[in-house]
Amino acid sequence: MSVRTLRKRAAGTAAGYEKYGLLLLMSSMVAAAAWICVGGSAFNQAAARAAVRASRMREIIDVQETSLRETVEEIVSEKRVVEYEILQKSPAYELSEADYDTLLRIVEAEAGGEDENGKLLVANVVLNRVDSPLFPDTVREVVYQQDYGVYQFSPVSDGRIDRVTVSDETRRAVERAVYGEDISQGALYFAARSAASGESMRWFDSSLTWLFAYGGHEFYG
Template sequence: MRMRILCLMLCLATILPMGSWALAAEEPAAGSYFLVDGNVCEDPGLTVYNGITYVSLVNAVLALRPDAIIGWEGEYVVVTAEGLDLRARVGDQYIQANGRCLYVLNGVIDGGGRVLVPVRTIAQALGGWVSWNQESGVVEVYSGESPIASGDSYYDSDSLYWLSRIINAESGNQPLDGKLAVGTVIMNRVDSPRFPNTIYDVIFAPNQFTPASSGSIYREPNAESVVAAKLILEGVRVGGSSLYFVNPSISPNSWAQRNRTYVTTIGAHAFFS
């Protein structure tokens, strides 16, 4: 009972003024709370957006990591604790945790002054996991032993190096989804028996990617190209089964347009399977 009240007080402390903790004694209404290791954590920010359950980042963090320090750096909410460095910004399609980038399909959203993130994503960042109690309709979150593994240990450095550079060279001026689609083409080729089976060999295969022959592949990638490469290495895919892309305004009537199946257009690029 003490643990339950403590969790509830920690959560409410982030949204209610001092002197309002007496409200914590009341049982929260269904749909306004989630469970953390079996303890109730009230969250007025809990909502379902485009089929994904969102919770208040602050409430979830304090419930899972009461030792966390939460502050702001410009537009970013920043969370620090032992073994944890997390950053999130409203509007971004990802959160950053220990040098990793975790995809947020619908983006980090503003819930009336609260920063809302998908419950599964914030649980993953903190090393936990989520289940859904179909009978009660309550989201159940379970804490893990440690936060998410660091980017230095998770990403293969060679793969990140070359993937971020080809994304930057081909789509550095494109929106994030355009960068992800280019990265998806690279990984689809790695997985295809028709192409080499490493990122480096796919990029430098003869007569495939202009930046590899022009030398622009060696330019330092911009920050979002590195983010896109990390998201691709996390398993994010945009553009389906695409194996080719072309900028129709630069290369009209290209070989891919004439010979391959059109998939989608993202930003300036058309993608083909």
């Protein structure tokens, strides 16, 4: 076999390999393109799903923010209404500074050991007397009134009214009374049976109408 023939066969073989390699390369490129298309489609689908979820989360957050804002606005509005009502409410009794201080002190002295309603009841009795034609017209005059030389309230007689320290609870009770809260059933008298003399209690029981008892006090009309 001549050298020329060998060269032709070698060239033909190389050309065949080259063509085969080119076909393989083209097949790989087609496969890769197909994979990219499929992968790209999957990616696009995943991205679309993520976008939908993000949109829904945004909607949920917007709804929650709106609900929270409306709740806060409602609370603020209600608070303003309450504050307005408080500002609009006027006291039932216009007391001078001296009368107010006297009321605080007599309530503390007479009902310091009672709960807030027990203190309120004593304040009610004093103010009921102010309203009654049977008693003086001011708190101070009612508290310091004497009957046959005897003070109506024992803390005035023994000076306790001047020594007490008024508690916050007493202040709240007096405020309630001054603003018109009355749970006394119109009582004009009260007495602590455990501390009063037998003679005093006999007078209460025989001369007055017993209404009710609360705490350590009994109330009469």
